[in-house]
Structure formats: structure tokens, C-alpha cells
Amino acid sequence: MDQYTLNLIVVGASFALYIGIAIYSRAASTGEFYAAGRGVHPVMNGMATAADWMSAASFISMAGLIASVGYDNSTYLMGWTGGYVLLAMLLAPYLRKFGKFTVPEFIGDRFYSPTARIVAVVCLIVVSVTYVIGQMTGVGVTFARFLEVDTTTGLLIGAAIVFMYAVLGGMKGITYTQVAQYIVLILAYTVPAVFISLQLTGNPIPMFGLFSEHNASSQPLLAQLDQIVTDLGFNQYTGHHDSTLNTALFTMSLMIGTAGLPHVIIRFFTVPRVADARWSAGWALVFIAILYLTAPAVGAMARLNLIETIYPGNAAVTESALEYEQRPEWMRNWETTGLLTFEDKNGDGRIQFYNEGNADFATTAEENGWSGNELTVNNDIMVLANPEIANLPGWVIALVAAGGLAAALSTAAGLLLAISSAISHDLIKSVINPNISEKGELMAARVSMGFAIALATWLGLNPPGFAAQTVALAFGLAASSIFPVLMMGIFSKRVNNKGAIAGMLAGLIFTLAYVFAYKGFLFIPGTNLLPDNAANWVFGISPVSVGTIGAIINFAVAYFVSNATESPPQEIQELVESVRVPRGAGAASNH
Template identity: 80%
Template structure:
């Protein structure tokens, strides 16, 4: 059977499954639309949370970034996993104890201020819109290759799928759809990894294969990879390079950003009681670990396969480089998407792939007759291309296509629900029209969801960077704005509304300002005011790492302003005291 037809069949079946679930689990009330009626079991909620969490960045980009850079990009794994520990221990049970629908609702009630609530809505929308760009990038990349459509058409198709099950089902429909999407994406990720690990090391367990002997060379796989990449002028795959301060701040930004992501936090409002919130976080970690333990192996093996594809012998000999006309089918396939490009700079008709940014190695490369790197490979394709690189069966390629779409669509749905809930519940219901009926609010929520999908599709047409890099910036914004105010709202009785508002605005403004200054990634892409390189960064801190600084500013401003102004009312202090004792909770009230 033709590979494209097989891809359409597998992807089409997965879409049919999502549609069926959405029709079966459609929301009939605001409680079902916002928090799935508050009755989702912990194991199911953990699985849905894992799907909500493991976005296109986790499925598509993370292993690609690890493949390209190596050890340094393990920060993604450490930061994202550590963030879930923070979320489980410090936030989830306490927020569930409070018993509300949304993050802005908690902030507005805890800080007894509609202004605080509105500022939280603004922060949530900026975070979620930034995050959803990465998902739309993933949808476009996947459709462009596997279903042979252009990226724009792919975005419209993906948006239509999300529109159907998210607008119809709300959180109830999204929850059950995400359970199915988790099964699809984890299967799609691990099966190719098992095949590739067997091919390269003879070990069917990818995390163990990473530390096993490379069958072809007879030496440990990572040692073989280190030798190959250093022979091509790259840093050793297992070495740490760059600023340790920047690496630490980036990891911390991902950790506290994870614990402050609104679309993840609202998942813990869907369980029946407080203890279930903690169990949900624990199960989510288990389900996430099934992919995250495999990702480093996928990245390393993908890098090794790419190099082995291009060089067929000692790298320093002219004849070892692959003639372009003999390039494998997988390169031809991905060239059609524009995500792999070749430029024959020395006119020899062969593919030279090396680090031409390494001045010392360039002198050596010139002795080989090389005139610059000739092959450019987009990070986002490596996981998707892995089955083709390793010559795996066609059904595995189709499964990866379905998995990549499941990862992107599941997270996009969660983000869009967070945006829609903030607009309909926290702005329309609480600020603009408090007397709106439940049916009117449900209609407003669905209209808000449709509008959010339209905005996400528009922004996805011109994404500002790799999916994982864009998502990392969203984490920085969550770290700088939402996480501190949630922590202070739970653990400090002294922080008042004035301090919370000042802190959120300070953290958000300084972080967006820093990112805009160096990257221009928001609102006006390409308008960075200063060159985006380490020599120009403030104290060597990259824009993606600046969320930690923004969080520190948020905490500091909130405490200084709070201590300079009147303490919160007694009933608010009593409320904080009661929330810190997470024993027993009824259903979410939504009031």
C-alpha cells in the first residue's frame, strides 16, 4: 500500500476516535465545560494531564534539540520533570482545596480584587498564546510531510479537528479525548525507538540501549557518537558547554514555569477531592516518564543515524561523503517540505555535513576540499523522520504521524480551553456581565474557544522559531507571572492585592521586554532591538532563561509593596490558613 494512503488511514482513524469521544462526552453545563464536572478519576486525569503536557515540543522538538546539541539540552528533561514535582507538592492539592474553576478565579478571590483577576487573565492569555504557537508549528510540520499538504492547509485541518472536539466537549470532551491521544502518542513514540535501539545496539529497551555497545563499531554507543561529532567539528555530545549560570537559570525557569502553566493547573480542578489532585500529579509523572526516559535515546540515535547516512567511511576522505544523487529516500521526502536543504558549495556533488561555525575545524575542513556545511536539517523533523531513516515498516511511519498530531492537538486543546475559560468565566461572567445565565455563559465559552482557535491558527502560519524554543519562552512567562502569585497566595498571609498586582505586572513586563529586545518573537517578529547572541545578553542570561529573573522580580516587588501597604483583611488571612490544610474538599463551586 502507498505510504501516503496508509498515513491518511491511520491519521483518519485517530481523528474519527477523537470525534466519537467528543460526541459521547459533550458538555451540557458550565461545570462540565470548565472542570469536567469535577469527577475525573486520578489515573485517568494523570493520563489526560500527561497528554495535555506532552505537546509538540515534547514529542517532536525535544529529542531533536537533544540530538543537535547533546548534554546541554538535557535541561529540558530536568526542568520539565522537576516542575511536576513542584506542582504535585506545592500547588495542586492546595488549589484543589480552594475549589474553583480557573487560575484567575483563585487569584481574584485570594487577593480580593477584580483587578488582580483581570491582570491574571492577561498573563494567562499571553502565556497560552505563546505556547500554542509551538503546537501549531508541530501540526504544520507533521501535515506537510506525512499527508503531503502544505503547512497552511495542515494548520487549517488541525484547527478544524480541535474546534470540533474542544468547542463541543469542553473540559469533559477534552479529558477523554486526551486519554486516547496519550495512548496514541506514547505508542507512536516508543515503537520506533524500540526498533531503532534494536538495530543499533541489539537492546530492545531504548534507555538501556543508549548505554549499550554500538553493534557496528563495537564500542559504547555514546563513545561512538562523541567520536563522530567531534570529527565533524561539533562539541562532544556528552560534554557540557556554555554558561553554567545560564543553564541553571534555564532549568529553573522551566521548573517553575511548569508549575505555573494555567492549562496544566486547571486539570487538578477536575478531580473529586484534594488527595486525588496529588495522586493525579503522581500518575502524570509516571505517564510522562514513559516518554521522557526514551527521549535521550531517540535524540542520540537519530544523530548517529543521520551521520551514518551521510558518511560511509572515514570522515576525512573525500569519497566517504554521500553523493547527492544517491541520497536516500527519506532526505528526498523531507526536502519537499523545505525542512531539509542542500547547497553544493564546493561543486563536488557530495554532501558535506559539519560545523562550519568552528573556526579551528574550518582550517581542517579546507584541507578536505570542503567550502562550508551543505546540509541543513530542521530540528523539528528528527523524531518524525526517524522511522524512515532507519527503514522501518510503513505502518510505523503512519503511527508516528498520528502520534505527532495527537501530541500537538492535545496540548493545543488544553491551552485553548484555558483561554476560553478565562474570557468567558473570568471576564464576561465575573466582570462584564455577572448576571449572565448558565446557558449564556456556556455559549460565551464556546464562542471564546472558537475565537481562540482562530487566533492560534493565524499565529501558527508564521511561527517565530522551533516548537520547543517557542514553548520554552512560554514557560519563562509563566514562571515570571503566574507561579509567584500562586505561591504567595497559598503560603503567605501578608501579601495583599496591591502587592500581587504589582508583582505580576513587574514580572510579566520585564520578561516580555527582555525577550522582545533580543528576539522580537512577540507581536512583531523580526524586530529585535539588539543582536541575539551571548555577548549582548544581560549578564549572559539568554531570553529563554530570563523567566527565573522575572520570577525573582515578581516575588521581590510583591513583598515590598505588600509590606508598605495595608495587610489583607482577616477573612482572607483565615482563608489562606484553611487552604494550607488540604484535607477533604467538596465539588468545585464555581462561585
């Protein structure tokens, strides 16, 4: 059986499973549509949260990001997991106790202000829409590579599948589909990693393999990697090269951004009790950690494998470089996608891969007769091409295709639910037509979902030029607008409506202004006020790390404005007392 047929069967089977679940778990009420009837087991919800959270970026891009620079990108590992500690202790249990359906609803009620609710809806939609673009393009790319359809067709197939289970089942359908998608994606991620770890170190568990001895060189894998990358003029893999302040601020932005992402928060509304919300955050991190502990091993091993493929003898010796005509099959496959390119600059028919940007290395390169780096490798290949690089059987390659699609589709569905519930519940039900019936709201939720999918598909087909940069922006905005206001709503009785609105706007506007100052207004090239490099950043703070500062401004503004104005009314202070105590969560859920 050829690879194409195998891919088709595995991906087709996974899609059939998702549709089967959709038909089985249709939503009959708004409670089921928004919160799966609050009957999801905490372990099950943990698994669904893991799939909801781990996007195409986690599955496809993260290992490649780590592989490309090593230690410095540990920020993603710590940032995207550390947020769950904040979520588990500072937000999830109390918001579950509050017992409503959406994040803006809590903000509106706690700060007794429809304006606050609408500001929250705007933040939510900006964050979620920027995020969903990346997922839709991920679906298109995966289809194009593995199923040989064009990107547009791939995207439309993906959108049709999401439409089936999200419109029919709402949160209920999405939850059970995400559980299935988690299983597909985690198998797809770990199976190739286990084989590669075995090949390189003899240790079957990648997270231990990373710190084991490298078979071929009989020295520790990381020491060997440090050696060969520095031989080629790259930065030492385990070394720290970024500014320490920036590393810490970026990590913090990712942490509080993660805790403030609405599509992750609403997953904790689906469990029966407050105690379950606490456990469930732990289970979510268990399922996420399985991938996140494997990712740094995948990154390091893929980088080592790649360089050893190009320099089969000793790295950095001219004669040992691979002849282009002798290149392995997987390189040929990926060249057709444009994600891997070769240009024979010195005309010797061999592949030279080194850091041409390193001035100290230029003499060595010249002595070797090299006229520049000849191979460019897109980071995203590291995971997708892994099974081919390691010569794994065809079914593993097919599984990776299904896994990439599962990661992108599960996150897209979660984001679309957050968007559609904000529209149907926070705008239609609360502002436009408060007298809408239960049945009417359920229909409005389904129609909003349909529109959200259409919008996401359209944006996936016509991605704005700034799509890649907006993911960092989404985290910065979630960190600077949503997280602080939720936390203050629970931990302070003193913060009032004026403080919350001023804080959210200050955090949001500051973060946007800082990002736009360096990246251009709405990311339009040429409209930036200052060049985007470390020398021009205020205190060396990169625009992607600025969410932390935005969050601090949000907290400070809310605090001072609230203290300068009146205390919240008595019933609001009682509301805060009630969300702090678990008892009565069951009753609250029957709203």
C-alpha cells in the same frame, strides 16, 4: 498498499475515535465544561495531563534539540519534568481544594481584587495564545508532509476536529480525547525508538540503549558518538559548552514556567479529591517520563544514524562521504519539504557534513578539499524521519504522523479551554454580566471557545514572524508572572492585594523588557537596544533564561510592598487556612 493510503487510514481512524469520544462526552453544565464534573480518575487525569502538556515541541522538536548539541540541551529534559515536582507540592493540591474553575479566579479571590484577576487574565491569554500558535503550525506541517495536502487545508481540518470535541464537550470532551491522544502519541514515539535501539545496541529499551555498547563499533554508544562528532569538528556530544549559570537559570525558568502554565494547572481541578490531585501529578509525570526518558536516546541515536548514513565508512575521510546520487529514499522524501537541503559546494558529487563554523577544524576541512558544509538538516526531522531512516514498516510511519497530530491537537485543545474559560468565566461572568444564568454562561463558554479556535487558526495561517521565539517567552512570562503569585497566595497570609498586583506587573514588565531589549520590541527586527549575544547579556544571562530573575523580582516586590501596607482582611487569612487543609474539598466543588 502505498504509504499515502496507509497514512490516510491511520490518521483517519484516530480522528474518527476523537469525534466518537466528543459525541459520547458532551458537557451538560458549566461544571462539566470547565472541570469535567470533577469526576476524572487520577490515573486517567495523569494521562490526559501528559497529552495536554506534551506539545508538538515535545513530540517533534525536543529529541532534535538534544541531538543537535547533546548535554547542553538536557535543560529541556530536567526543566520540563522538574516543574511537576513544584506543581505537586506547591500548587496543585491547594488549588484543587480551593475548588473553583480558573486560575485567575483564585488570584482574584485570594487577593480580593478584580484588578488582580484581570491582570492574571491578561498574563494567561498572552502565555496561552503564544503557545497555541506553535501547535497550529505543527498541525499544518504534519498534514503537509504525510497527507500531501497544503498546509492551509491541513490546519483547517485540524481546527474542525478540535472544534467538534472542545465546543461540544469542554473539559469533559477534551479529557477523554486527550487520554486517547496520549495512547496514540506514546505508541508513535516509542515503537520506532525501540526498533532503532535494537538495531544500534541490541537493547530493546531505548533509555538503557543510550548507555549500552554500540553494535557496529563495539564501544559505548555515547563514546562512539563523541568520537564521530568531534572528527567532524562539532562539539563533543556529552561535553558542557554553555555557561553553567545560564544552563541552571534556563532549567529553572522552564521548571517554574511549567508549574505556572494555566492549561496544565486547570487539569488538576478535574479530580474528585485533594489526595487525588497529589497522586495525579505523580501519574502525569510517569506518562510524561515514558517519552522524556526515551527522547535523549532518540536524539543521540538519530544523530549517530544520520552521520553514519552520510559517512558509511570512516567519518571524516573524504572518500567515504556518501555520493549524492546514492542517497537513501528518506533523504529524497525530506528534500521535497525543504527541511533537508544539499548544495554541492566543492562539486565532487559527495555530501560533506561538518562544522564549518569551527576555526580549529578549518585546516582539516581544507586538506580534505571541502569548501563548506553542504547539508543542512532541520532538527524537527530527527523524530519524524526516524522510522524511514531505520527502514521500519509503513504502518510505523503512519503511526508517527498520527502521533504528531495527536500531540499538537491535545495541547491546542487544553490551551483553548484555558483561554475560553478565562473569557467566559473571568471576564463575562465576573465583570461584564455577573447575573448571567448557568445556561447562559455555558453558551458563552462555547461561543468563547469558537472564537478562540478561530483566532488560533488565523494565527496558525498567518504566523507572526516571531512565532518560534515566543515559546521561550511564554515560559518566561508564566515563570515571572503566574507562578510566584499563586505560590505566595498559598504559602503566605501576609501578601496582600497591592503586593500581588505590584509583583505580577514587576515580574511581567521586567521579563518583557529584558527579552525585548535583545530580541527587539515585539520581536520586530532592528528595534533591539543591544545585540543578542553572550558578550552583551547582563551577567551572561540569556533572554530565554531571564524568567527565573523575573520570578525573583516578583517575589521580592510582592513581599516588600505587602509589608509596607496593611495585612489582608481576616476572611482572606481564613481562606488561606482553608486551602491548606484537604477536608471539605467535596463541598467546595459544588459552587
